[in-house]
Amino acid sequence: MxxxxxxxxxxxxxxxxxxxxxxxxxxxxxxxxxxxxxxxxxxxxxxxxxxxxxxxxxxxxxxxxxxxxxxxxxxxxxxxxxxxxxxxxxxxxxxxxxxxxxLKGITLNGDKSIVELGVGETWATAYTELEKHGLTVAGGRVGRIGVGGLILGGGLSMFSKRRGFACDSVTEFKVVLASGDLVRANAEENPDLWYALKGGLNNFGIVTSLKMKTFQSGDIWGGLTYYMPETFPQLIERTCDYAYNETDEDTHIMCSAGYGFGHQAITVVMYHTQGLENPPALQRFTAVEPQIKQMGSMRKSTHLDFCDELSKFTTDGVRQYWASITVKPDPSLLGTFHEKWQKAVEALKDADGFIFTLGMHPLTRTLLENSAKAGGNAKAIPPSDGPLLIILINPIWNAQQDDSRIFAYIRNLVAEFRQLASEKGLLHRYIFTNYADAVDSAIAGYGEESVAKLREASKKYDPEGVFQKGVPGGFKLPSVVA
Known part of the structure; x- marks a missing residue:
């Protein structure tokens, strides 16, 4: 060293x-x-x-x-x-x-159908420039997040139901390999590397820029709706119904239970990306009462504005992390998760500055089908596995002396969630890489066939294993699938 x-x-x-x-x-x-x-x-x-x-x-x-x-x-x-x-x-x-x-740069091609983004850009800087041309891309939901990391982990977008994971909109990567060569990876040139980078993180090289498909950007209707805590059982039912049955591809939702500063509330973040106000697809959520009206932010606005809104819900430099599992949508299982989460709140709320969120992010079958149509990615989730729910567990606290007990409690809680889901046959192998915990074998969750492809790509483009041995951070390729 x-x-x-x-x-x-x-x-x-x-x-x-x-x-x-x-x-x-x-x-x-x-x-x-x-x-x-x-x-x-x-x-x-x-x-x-x-x-x-x-x-x-x-x-x-x-x-x-x-x-x-x-x-x-x-x-x-x-x-x-x-x-x-x-x-x-x-x-x-x-x-x-x-x-x-x-590594900056935002460059549209001649017909403006493709934009090249330097990995040093954020989604906010990308959307700001693209909106000058009436365009956007299916990138991150939080504006201040960087372009590179979200895409290499796979990423979700508010356009994901129609366009798949964020990485599915990438038509090309430029990447510096372990040899020092700068190569292109796309559907025709180094296609195995193109596949591997869509979810393969930092295992194959240093990506310097990427190209994404653009599309017309118009008004979006959406924002945040806050509900009283007793609505959670209703919202669980409706989130599962949305995941299984909703066919409107221009919608996107996230449902969360949150604790902070001695109070609890339920939130649903929802969007209609074609700007339809209170569309039928989202009325299953907008109709639920009681709401905390003064906190809601439902409106028509731009993609950039909504992503800037979500940027304000997190703060840099605090003690925080994410953990995640993926399950089949099931109201009974989610109700049990919520009960266990409530017990965790009681056990940990004396920690200074403690904030705790339990979130649900649907992966509908339509999203997975559109992902496959775009060329597939390293996550390799068959559409037939859908719908799924990404469960996000997100604690935040202030003091270092609380680290060990919070990590231990939350990791035990996640293990309990996994066990409960597994016993019901509702646990899926996939772990959303962007939300995975350090103790997870996140890439093993892509499945044996995809991991084999990633290992082959690593041997081909990094035969001496520079990015496996010399770059210890991130989720490395498993030598044997767990």
């Missing part, structure tokens, strides 16, 4: 990047290293932060570091906006963190 005084690594980085290398003790280093989504990433201290601003600099960086990565003398982390909360996912203790936020 590189140490702060390692002159050899320092010399390598300076040769490639000049002054764009940050070292401990500088104000710039502290600012950059303190800008992650979670405190757990902020608390890791790399020996160097490398800030390339072009694909060519990424190539030179990998070529220069390659011998040190292979020898074990250095480890690297790849950082975008740093929104994954897992410690060491996008930062590395005493190693080199490659900060890709300098």
């Amino acid at each position: 590189a140490e702060p005084g390692d002159a050899q690594i320092s010399s390598v980085l300076t040769t490639v990047l000049g002054d764009s290398v940050l070292r401990p003790g500088s104000e710039e280093y502290d600012k950059s290293n303190g800008s992650y989504f979670s405190a757990f990433e902020n608390e890791i201290k790399p020996a160097f932060i490398a800030k390339p601003s072009s694909p060519e600099q990424v190539q030179d960086l990998i070529k220069a570091l390659r011998p040190h990565l292979l020898s074990g003398g250095c480890q690297v982390a790849i950082r975008g906006t740093g929104h994954t909360p897992i410690a060491s996912s996008a930062n590395v203790q005493n190693g080199v963190t490659v900060d890709t936020r300098g």
Whole structure:
């Protein structure tokens, strides 16, 4: 591992990047290293932060570091906006963190049907530029999240029911391989790498930009509706009904139970992406009472505005993480989950600043069918497995002394959820990678056939395993499917 005084690594980085290398003790280093989504990433201290601003600099960086990565003398982390909360996912203790936020650029092709996005962009910057042309893409739901990490994990969009996962709109990646070569990966050129990167995270190279299909952007109707806690059984029933039966492909919903500051409330985030006000598809939610009217935000607005709204519901630098499982929609099972969640609230609410969310994100059969039509991805979820619900468990707290008990309690809770779902035959192998916990074998959840394809791609494009051994963060390819 590189140490702060390692002159050899320092010399390598300076040769490639000049002054764009940050070292401990500088104000710039502290600012950059303190800008992650979670405190757990902020608390890791790399020996160097490398800030390339072009694909060519990424190539030179990998070529220069390659011998040190292979020898074990250095480890690297790849950082975008740093929104994954897992410690060491996008930062590395005493190693080199490659900060890709300098890889900017938003470029439309001639007929404006495709946009190329540098991985240093956020969804907010992408949507802001595209809206000037009356366009958007099926990207992230939270504007301040980075383009690269969301896509490489698969990602969900408010357009997902019609267009599949966010990664399904990607027509091409540009990626720097372990050799230092910059290659294209699309349906015709390196198609196995194109498939692998759609959900394969940082296992194959450093993506510098990606191309996505654009489409016309008009008004969207939607926002947040808040309900009193006693409505949750009704909303569970209606979320399951939506998942199984709703055919309107221009809708998107998220249903959550939340606790914070001594109070509980239920929220449904819902959208009609064609701008139809209170459409029949969403009336199963808008009709539920009692609502907390003064907190609601239902309106007509733009894609960018709704994504900016969701950006305001999270704060950087606090103690927070996500855990997730995937189940078949079942009101009885979800009711049991809610009871267990309530017990967790009671057990942990004395932790300073404790906030706790239990969320449900539907993957309808239509979403999975449209994903498959777009060319498929590394998640490899057959449409026949749908509908499914992604269950999100999200605790937030302030004090380090509460870390061990909260991690232990929540991980036991998730294990209990898995056991309950498994006993009923309702547990699915898939774990939504963008919400997975550090202890999960997230990529193993893609299934044996897909994992075999990913291993083959790794052998082909990274035969010496640079990104398996030298880049420890993120979910690595399993050597044997669990």
